[in-house]
Amino acid sequence: LRVGPTFREWAFLIMLGLTMAILSMLTDMAIDELLILERKLYRLCVDNDIIIVPYLVWTLIPVSMIVISAGVARYFAPQAIGSGIPEMKAIIGGVLLKGYLSIKTLIVKMIGICLTIGSGLPYGKEGPFVHISSAVAHQLGKFMMHGDSGVYENESRDPDILAAGCAVGVACTFSSPVGGVLFSIEVTAVYFAVRNYWRGFFGAISSATFLRVLNFFKDSHGSNKGDIMSVESHYPTHFPTKNPFVPVELPIFALMGIILGLAASLFIFLFKHTILFLRRNKLSIILFKDYWFIYPTLVSLIITSITFPQGIGQYMGGDRRFSTFMDELFLNCTWTRNVSGSCDQILDNWHTDDTSKMFVSLGVFQIVFFLLTILAGTMPISAGIFLPVMIMGACFGRMVGEFISILAPYGLIAGRPDIIIYPGIYSVVGAAAFCGAVTRTISVGVIMFELTGQIVHLLPVMIAILIANAVVSLFSLSIYDTIIEVRKLPFIPDIPASSTIYHQITASHIMATPFIIAKDSTIGEVEDILMQLDLKKPIKAFPLVENKESMHLIGSIHTSHLIRLVKNVIGDDARLKEAARRR
Amino acid sequence: LRVGPTFREWAFLIMLGLTMAILSMLTDMAIDELLILERKLYRLCVDNDIIIVPYLVWTLIPVSMIVISAGVARYFAPQAIGSGIPEMKAIIGGVLLKGYLSIKTLIVKMIGICLTIGSGLPYGKEGPFVHISSAVAHQLGKFMMHGDSGVYENESRDPDILAAGCAVGVACTFSSPVGGVLFSIEVTAVYFAVRNYWRGFFGAISSATFLRVLNFFKDSHGSNKGDIMSVESHYPTHFPTKNPFVPVELPIFALMGIILGLAASLFIFLFKHTILFLRRNKLSIILFKDYWFIYPTLVSLIITSITFPQGIGQYMGGDRRFSTFMDELFLNCTWTRNVSGSCDQILDNWHTDDTSKMFVSLGVFQIVFFLLTILAGTMPISAGIFLPVMIMGACFGRMVGEFISILAPYGLIAGRPDIIIYPGIYSVVGAAAFCGAVTRTISVGVIMFELTGQIVHLLPVMIAILIANAVVSLFSLSIYDTIIEVRKLPFIPDIPASSTIYHQITASHIMATPFIIAKDSTIGEVEDILMQLDLKKPIKAFPLVENKESMHLIGSIHTSHLIRLVKNVIGDDARLKEAARRR
CATH class of the missing domain: 1.10.3080.10 (Clc chloride channel)
Structure with missing residues (x-):
């Protein structure tokens, strides 16, 4: 029965879920208020005879919000610019991006998305929320996970914690705890340890639960009091469960x-x-x-x-x-x-x-x-x-x-x-x-x-x-x-284009010419090969194999080095030396 | 634009999906028929005055089916025994289990599950279907994926293909393409490359699509003709979308x-x-x-x-x-x-x-x-x-x-x-x-x-x-x-109990005694340590560190070796030698 450290992780994930549920709710409320306010102002003057008045109201409010958002980011935390998912991928991949998970960045990003999305322009909050949630996870983790030892308090050190953060971020955005975990894995991870799977789910479900409870309190005290609980899904649909589509439609899809x-x-x-x-x-x-x-x-x-x-x-x-x-x-x-x-x-x-x-x-x-x-x-x-x-x-x-x-x-x-x-x-x-x-x-x-x-x-x-x-x-x-x-973010790329077929590539597929040098090649053979080289398309190196029969690759040899070696044995100097010896 | 090998994989996954859809449908039909037959026979004689007659009908039919299933497995393919998931985990982990993915095993397992589940005993078909689907994937893969090169036709060589097989297997059992992929990853993989993710989904969705189409044809020609299409889910529920539960119930769950x-x-x-x-x-x-x-x-x-x-x-x-x-x-x-x-x-x-x-x-x-x-x-x-x-x-x-x-x-x-x-x-x-x-x-x-x-x-x-x-x-x-x-299956176990806390374990946590040997220890110190050893609880080895100040671990030294070394310097032989030298 091993308990100790696990409980600390559970507590951490629950706290992360709670924090993100609150932040998510506040953000949504702020954005809603901004959008309602904008619309009210516009409707007030939509019937104005001079079309320029509603036009200015329609355009200038969002423009000023965007400019404020850009200014805040520029002067306080440029790390808050952008979606956040690419940077999180880099960080989880092991790269250290300075100040990216700091409290300052967190606050600036929160203000930023309220303004940008509240402006009504075509922006979303999923990426930013991944960033915010990871920053929260990082900051919480500092206190809750590493307690006494200072060695591990290092921005690139805690991929497990950050992975959970990303999952909670996506989960909060669309109240999609399961899809959120999977999406965050797909966009931030290259390889994935199955034993870390539960962390994302635990955090995401915590946040979903808290969001549900918070909504419950909000609704039972708010305007739609009669309607004890808002429906859980963001965009609920009501298609019939019987024959919503038929197989004939599948090719259309x-x-x-x-x-x-x-x-x-x-x-x-x-x-x-x-x-x-x-x-x-x-x-x-x-x-x-x-x-x-x-x-x-x-x-x-x-x-x-x-x-x-x-x-x-x-x-x-x-x-x-x-x-x-x-x-x-x-x-x-x-x-x-x-x-x-x-x-x-x-x-x-x-x-x-x-x-x-x-x-x-x-x-x-x-x-x-x-x-x-x-x-x-x-x-x-x-x-x-x-x-x-x-x-x-x-x-x-x-x-x-x-x-x-x-x-x-x-x-x-x-x-x-x-x-x-x-x-x-x-x-x-x-x-x-x-x-x-x-x-x-x-x-x-x-x-x-x-x-x-x-x-x-x-x-x-x-x-x-x-x-x-x-x-x-x-x-x-x-x-x-x-x-x-x-953006040229430092990132170790994945091995390209996954396919089991790649296991079948043989050396000959990537060799430019059929020439090889074996340890039992004679000098004459090597010379022949060098003579046949096309000077316009120089070959940088030759594969070196154990012997001409087994063809086991043991390394490669640079063309220049090879030429020098051959010259040492049968070049002008060597001939002169040999001549001097025989004299 | 890189196309070639990818299309071959798509074709393979579609074929896998089609094959498994057909096998799954046939199995379900066979099991249904068996269960219906059994029930009919039982109902025929349930009203018999002598209770022994319905009892024998109720018990002996399933018993004989189970015995046949056991006999077939014993004599033709013992590899078909059991669930199949543990063995698949071992195989995907890199172990070679002989004959486990052969056509013979495949056929025996198919017959086996029809009989065992058809008998009405508490058995399921998920595990066996993972096994069957992996065997199908392996056999199909032989033809479709490796074509010309014989080197890779080896049971443990194609984890990508087998992972797709497992996913399709789970997906078929409960017509759960998404959950099936995730479940198969959880139960068979330890580490997981995200770029392989799509294979499972592609196979699972293919099989789900074919199953749907097959059901369509079956239903439109069968008894429930009016009902163009059976509902997709196995056990459809009809809970209201509004307040199916309230937050107060969450603690109960x-x-x-x-x-x-x-x-x-x-x-x-x-x-x-x-x-x-x-x-x-x-x-x-x-x-x-x-x-x-x-x-x-x-x-x-x-x-x-x-x-x-x-x-x-x-x-x-x-x-x-x-x-x-x-x-x-x-x-x-x-x-x-x-x-x-x-x-x-x-x-x-x-x-x-x-x-x-x-x-x-x-x-x-x-x-x-x-x-x-x-x-x-x-x-x-x-x-x-x-x-x-x-x-x-x-x-x-x-x-x-x-x-x-x-x-x-x-x-x-x-x-x-x-x-x-x-x-x-x-x-x-x-x-x-x-x-x-x-x-x-x-x-x-x-x-x-x-x-x-x-x-x-x-x-x-x-x-x-x-x-x-x-x-x-x-x-x-x-x-x-x-x-x-x-079953003592050969399997490389995972690093136990995942927790970031484990990074903080220090050497002292796993050391049995506080004794260490440093490169600058004197012979006297080493002798003292050896003297203090409790002979009832012998220590096999000591940690060896660079010096007593830095404490950098550079290796370990066996107690017996250490004793020999000390003896060489200050033991009886050494003393006699020294005495001889001075004489």
Whole structure:
């Protein structure tokens, strides 16, 4: 019976869960308040005759919030900039990033995400929350885990603690304890010890439990008192458990996987090259260095101008801010056939009174946010990219679903008009596949089950995710690995492209020429080989083998060294020496 | 763009999924037919006046099936005996077990599980299916993956392929592709490369897809033609998504976790010692060696006699066989208050006309099957232990749930009589916690979500699993590691008891005495140390350090060697020599 140290770990994980539950709740409340405030202000002046007034209210509030967020990060903790997942991958991989897990960074990142997400721009809080949670884990760990010995208080020393932190971070964001653990493993770990598995789960479940209890108290004292408990899942769906999809639809989901895989490759490609461009462009270098506030102002002004509800914004979901679109995309109602009247509000928002106009809305939304999310991703503020990607995927899925629903209003099974198409399922599938492809993870599927509170769409979701992942793997790294690459974070890369086939590569596959040097090669043979060399394509080294029969590789020999050796034996000097000896 | 070998792997995984989907379907159909046949025969003669007739029909059919299963395994492939998971863990760990993945073993195991599970005894097919699927993966891999090079056609060479095989095996058993992958990683891997993750998912999703399509064809041509598609989950539940449990209930689930963790420890302890007893007992050694059919006959006769529905069996769910109990334990109906009349059949089976009698039924069932499952687990046949364990846990959960439902018929929230207790949730929680504890896995939770098709019970399930796991980790290994231990399978064990605390162990914690030898110790000091040794507790070796100040360990020195060295310098011979020199 071994107890002692284990209890200390449990206590640590419970404390981590509790802290993150509180932080997560506070962040959500702050973001909600900011978004509500913005909307109220905008609605106050939306009817103003001079269109410039609502325009200024719509744009300037978010712009100032973004600029403040950028300023705080710049002056107090530049480590808080960005998603956080790539850096955590580097740290867990064993690299020490100075000040990255400090309390200062933690506070700056907290303030940062409240402002950036509260601004309503296309940002998410998953990545930042991974960072925040890891910092909390690190700080808590200092007190709770290492107590008396100072040797281990070192930022890169505690991968177990940080791995638990990452898991809790993802779990908090979407209240997805199981998917969170798996996702954090997929994005931060290269190799994984199964015996550490439970830590992430313990922390994640603690935080989920505390969140649930906190919500219980909040709700029973708050406005929705009658409704004792809010539903656990973030975007609950209500698809029927019987025939939500039929096997005939599976190829459509697979095709969606292919398309979204290609789209994800394009997304990552554009993202990478936009960042590289900004790094190399002289103007932007000056801007970033000396006039830090210009770029955030400009970009956020562009984004808010485009989404201005009285301009192009009317085709993009109206006067709501970005992060609020998720629920209605997933909802189980067919927009083109508002049977029960349950989706009136949505139809109003998305101009679905006219079918063709609705498709325009959905299309414009996707294309515009595809580009805006990339642009937004280049800003020097703390912000994540997971949610925007998910919303784009969901939007694509909704479009496909509604389209098929129009084509086949009575479903795809002959003689069974009761088995209809559910466009909501397509939306969930699209969100999962695009997220999975961009982050190159499979566990997004599990997050999706927890997020929707349903598991009926398991098969379509997993098929689309796997295919999208397979497609994107042909073209690019994950978005996080891409960031590691372009930021040149110190990171030991994985052995490339896993395949058992690689075990079968033989030396001849990677040899440039068939020449080898054996220990029993004669000088004549070596000379012959050297004579045959193409001087335009010089070979740096030759493999050296035990003997010509066994061919056991024992090392390599540089061409220059080989030439020198041969010269020593049969070169001019050697000949002169030999001549002198015989004289 | 690197394509080539990847496509070969995809094709392989799809073929694996297809093969396993077909095998899984055939097995299920065979088992169903056998169970139906048995029941029909029994019902034909249940009303016979002479009780011996139904008794013989009830007992002898299963007994003969078990004996045939044991005989087939004994004479054709002893490798097919047992669950299969421990052996797969050994093989994936790098050990070569002869003939374990051969086609002969595969066929024998297929026949074996049809007979053993079809007999209605407390056996499951999860473990065997892991074995079967791995064998299929190995055989398929021979053709599809290694094509031209013979070097790698070696049973222990392809852990990637086998890991995918295991995942597909679990996934097929409960149509739980996601949980299956995770479970197979937990029970077979020690360390895990994240880049191999997708293989398991790809295979599992392929098999799930094919199973779905196969079921579609089967159903649209079979008896339930109207019902185009069977529901995907094995034991679908229908709990409300709103308030299926309240936070006040969470401590109860935690307590269930503790109790089931203790029960699992007891289960594993008894299982281990029963097997060890049978291995050491002289009578049983003779029985197993020379009269192989006696033990299976005896044990299966005992089990079927105890479950005889006109005997004690009437308190254990009546004349159904073991594996059919699962659905009704999970059902969302409160047995003690049969409001809608939906659980009439169950109530009849479990004698719930009288509340106290129902608790007797549930209690007797648990205790009897707790012991019978252990007894059944000692038999030399191919059979798994996962399902029986799950059913016991579900039964315990149902008992607790019904009990609380009686105590608090109007729920636990004052003033909200509409929020009631759902005993079905307790049943799911119990099943998950007991399974998780016995196998020491967390992913059982995910399997449970896929099995029930709902995720509303995530929090209670995960809390109970984690606590049960924590409790069992204090007392014993997992059931699979226990089998590895008692069967003395060659296996490189993991570094024990994971904890970051272990980094802080210093040498003094594991040193038996405070004595050390330094390079600058004088002979006098060494002699003093040797003099102080307690001859009854001899010390084998001393640590050797650089010097008495730095204390850097540079090696160890055997006591005998040390004594010899000291003797060489100041022993009798040395003194005589010195005397001779001076003379």
